[in-house]
Amino acid sequence: MADSKQSGKPDSMTVSKQSDGLVNMAENKQGHRTITMTTAAGTTVERVVDGSGRLLFTKEMKKEFLLLSPLMLPVHMSMIRNSFLSEGYNMEVLHTSHRAVVDEGLRHVHNDTCYPALLVIGQLIEAVKSGKYDPDKIALLITQTGGGCRASNYIHLLRKALKRAGYEHIPVVSLNLSGMEKNPGFSLNISFIRKLIYALLYGDLLMLLANQVRPYEKEPGAADRLVDKWVEALNQLYMSGKTTPYRTVKKHFSQIVKDFAEIPDSGEKKLRVGVVGEIYVKYAPLGNNNLEEFLRSEDVEVDVPGVLDFMIFKIDNRVQDAGLYGAKWIKKAAVALFKGVFVKCQKDLISAIKTSPRFRAPAPFAETRELVKGYVGYGNKMGEGWLLTAEMLELVHNGSAGVVCTQPFGCLPNHVSGKGMMGLIKKNHPEANIVAIDYDPGASRTNQENRIKLMLATARARQEEKPDMTHQ
Numbered sequence: 465m466a467d468s469k470q471s472g473k474p475d476s477m478t479v480s481k482q483s484d485g486l487v488n489m490a491e492n493k494q495g496h497r498t499i500t501m502t503t504a505a506g507t508t509v510e511r512v513v514d515g516s517g518r519l520l521f522t523k524e525m526k527k528e529f530l531l532l533s534p535l536m537l538p539v540h541m542s543m544i545r546n547s548f549l550s551e552g553y554n555m556e557v558l559h560t561s562h563r564a565v566v567d568e569g570l571r572h573v574h575n576d577t578c579y580p581a582l583l584v585i586g587q588l589i590e591a592v593k594s595g596k597y598d599p600d601k602i603a604l605l606i607t608q609t610g611g612g613c614r615a616s617n618y619i620h621l622l623r624k625a626l627k628r629a630g631y632e633h634i635p636v637v638s639l640n641l642s643g644m645e646k647n648p649g650f651s652l653n654i655s656f657i658r659k660l661i662y663a664l665l666y667g668d669l670l671m672l673l674a675n676q677v678r679p680y681e682k683e684p685g686a687a688d689r690l691v692d693k694w695v696e697a698l699n700q701l702y703m704s705g706k707t708t709p710y711r712t713v714k715k716h717f718s719q720i721v722k723d724f725a726e727i728p729d730s731g732e733k734k735l736r737v738g739v740v741g742e743i744y745v746k747y748a749p750l751g752n753n754n755l756e757e758f759l760r761s762e763d764v765e766v767d768v769p770g771v772l773d774f775m776i777f778k779i780d781n782r783v784q785d786a787g788l789y790g791a792k793w794i795k796k797a798a799v800a801l802f803k804g805v806f807v808k809c810q811k812d813l814i815s816a817i818k819t820s821p822r823f824r825a826p827a828p829f830a831e832t833r834e835l836v837k838g839y840v841g842y843g844n845k846m847g848e849g850w851l852l853t854a855e856m857l858e859l860v861h862n863g864s865a866g867v868v869c870t871q872p873f874g875c876l877p878n879h880v881s882g883k884g885m886m887g888l889i890k891k892n893h894p895e896a897n898i899v900a901i902d903y904d905p906g907a908s909r910t911n912q913e914n915r916i917k918l919m920l921a922t923a924r925a926r927q928e929e930k931p932d933m934t935h936q
């Protein structure tokens with residue numbers, strides 16, 4: 465580590481003894497110390513820790529280290545990665561899905577921890593041990609929601625797992641919007657946040673449109689090719705280093721909708737099936753045993769709500785907290801402003817989708833939020849909280865022939881707002897055809913798929929009675 469400012473090495477050295485067995489140390493003005501650690505391979509590396517002993521991701525690491533990230537959102541992640549690259553980070557998204565991922569999770573995460581934590585940590589540890597990367601030159605990236613759920617605590621479980629696996633010297637970087645776990649080499653500036661938000665918007669739009677076009681395309685693969693084409697074009701734009709003004713993003717929205725609308729439609733009628741649930745198992749093929757692919761093989765249109773609602777939901781929770789427990793005016797103003805930005809983006813995205821009569825646009829967040837009145841309170845905000853109930857209701861209201869509610873093992877919050885709400889939803893909407901599917905390391909894929917097939921059989925029987933119950 466050449467430069468003391470970049471590496472976080474002390475400007476003025478105060479050497480002190482450390483009680484945790486790690487080797488030498490010195491403290492700088494920020495209370496950061498440089499320590500020497502011995503790796504499992506017997507080599508020694510220098511690392512910087514903060515006052516609490518947390519390993520830091522330094523400015524020097526930003527240039528030299530590769531950030532490894534788990535995969536959650538297949539369409540969005542490529543653009544999220546390019547947001548990182550354009551900000552000077554090296555980053556790779558892990559696409560591994562073989563059994564060793566689950567086995568590493570089982571080995572290193574306590575077995576009463578929720579399944580998404582087990583998979584995310586298993587995927588990262590498996591990558592570290594794979595031999596594909598230099599363990600002395602990688603850092604792991606993980607999101608923290610900042611809420612009360614375990615998603616905020618994965619990071620601590622990951623560090624514990626790294627320690628147990630002999631890789632304690634690998635820094636872990638938290639991606640969050642709550643100001644948690646600061647690192648000298650990682651920061652979310654305005655331009656970076658903007659790029660990440662754009663990645664979510666583009667990702668949602670491409671996902672929503674591709675799902676509505678794919679089952680009816682005359683030329684197989686046309687929708688997927690268009691997704692790839694747009695992802696490639698947007699990635700190039702990201703990498704050009706130019707800041708994209710929002711008016712250009714809106715133009716892209718219109719062009720994307722136009723491009724998808726031009727894909728020839730076979731005019732077939734198919735059942736539409738929604739997918740909701742805990743955010744990781746809802747989107748990640750690793751978490752849900754390739755649920756979307758399975759549903760497509762059953763010749764139905766898959767309807768997966770975008771991630772934008774989840775983002776607004778998380779910010780809305782902060783607004784609720786400020787109202788319920790009080791907060792400084794500046795904090796209230798900041799969260800209200802931030803929510804306003806996302807709501808405006810969602811409005812523009814919906815308006816763009818509505819320019820084509822071929823597509824069904826999602827409901828604005830405020831409307832989705834209204835749906836849960838009489839079901840759960842807005843204080844129910846752990847995990848997906850009330851949003852999960854709202855998403856099931858939205859799908860029922862917009863005529864989905866069936867809904868798969870993905871429920872990971874060990875996830876109490878989403879069992880309450882998912883499975884726990886189904887009885888009431890079915891009572892109020894007898895036409896609702898919802899099936900809860902549990903995901904855990906030992907769950908049989910065949911059983912999961914058989915249960916979904918039963919739900920589809922019900923949907924098809926109803927379709928025969930009411931033939932207009934299709935995607936149109």
Ligand code: SF4
Binds near residue numbers: 581878
């Ligand atoms: S919402 Fe459920 S699955 Fe997700 S982190 Fe929380 S407990 Fe785990």
